[in-house]
Amino acid sequence: MTLGSFRAKPRKGHMDAIKKFYGYLCRMKEATIRYRTEMPDLSDLEVQEYNWSRTVYAGSTEQYPDNLPIARGNPVQQLSYVDANLYHDMLSGKAVTAILHMLNQTPIDWYSKKQNTVETATFGFENVAARTAIEQMKDLKFPLLYLGVPIVDRSIMVGDNKTVVDCATQPHYKLVKRHLMLSYH
Secondary structure, three states: OOHHHHOOOOOHHHHHHHHHHHHHHHHOOOOOOOOOOOOOOOOOOOOOOOOOOOOOOOOOOOOOOOOOOOOOOOOEOEEEEEEEEEEEEOOOOEEEEEEEEEEOOEEEEEEEEEOOOOOOOHHHHHHHHHHHHHHHHHHHHHHHHHOOOOEOOOOEEEOOOHHHHHHHHOOOOOOOOHHHHHHHO
8 A cells, every 4th residue: 555655765674565465366366346236235334414504504515517417227326435544654653544435335445545645633634534535426426427326425434533523514513724624625
């Protein structure tokens, strides 16, 4: 994943890591990416509704272009898993963002990249990763809409940091750091 950052000046330890990686791939010859078109079972997912009427987002709706084709076919659920590997790069203190995007139960896109910023707390790393995932989810949604794919209204993002999830879903949650506040909007 991050071995690519050592291409300019690799050392012996990097070659050992590449051998280990290729050894893993050789052992996984039977592994496949499966195309599953069934809707995912989200019955165990707890969704809490909050009153957004006293916020700047009161009455806002998602804007869609006027020239979208009529949606045909079976509906599609957009689901994304996001995580940040904290202090992955010990020299710079940067984390790695990992995102897996799925349509129904089929993985369609994945992303793994070192973050551009250095954060001092877990919340900052995870918030940057969540922001990246949301931007990518929006980028995946509009081409599907223009192709006439019916998409379920609510896209789902699953993360492992409760504070980041609460921050994004609760209207009364307060952000302290200015760059995280700007990233939220």
